[in-house]
Amino acid sequence: MGVGRKGKTRDGAGRGEGNGTLGSVGQLITTSPEETEAVAARLGARVGPGDLLLLVGELGAGKTTFVRGLARGMGVAGQVMSPTFQLVRVYPGSVPLAHVDLYRLGQGADLADLDLDGLLDAGVVAVEWGDRLEASEDAVQVVIEPLDQRRRRLILGGPNGWSW
DSSP states (O other): OOBOOOSOOOOOTTTTOSSSEEOSTTEEEESSHHHHHHHHHHHHTTOOTTOEEEEEOOTTSSHHHHHHHHHHHHTOOSOOOOOTTTSEEEEOSSSOEEEEEOTTSOTTOOOGGGOHHHHHHHSEEEEETGGGSOBOTTSEEEEEEEOSSSOEEEEEESSTTOOO
């Protein structure tokens, strides 16, 4: 399956502003879950239908925390929870957010039943354990690395035009 963004670009507005300490290009260090949410909310304000974000990080790294902020930035109402036991949760909004969790699926698992292409047609898709998904190079990868109990390194990678 080769899913990804629908040929859009994003400008680098927001770099170095607000919460988070800017590291090298594409990297931020956050010092709390609230700060991680705030950084994700800034990104959420700039996403749109067809955008695919692949979240990568160990168990407890803060992937769901990131999606909670992303949803807030998109103006999505409701409580964001990990979709581990149902694989996909869709949150309604002016642009719907599909929150996918591949933790229970093995590497290279058959993902046809998730209809990611259909979800992308309708809105934004954020995939926890995104490294388990074979996606196009148009997908945006967000790596979340715990540095200690509260601090996280967030690394944004993907097509040109994406930045914090």
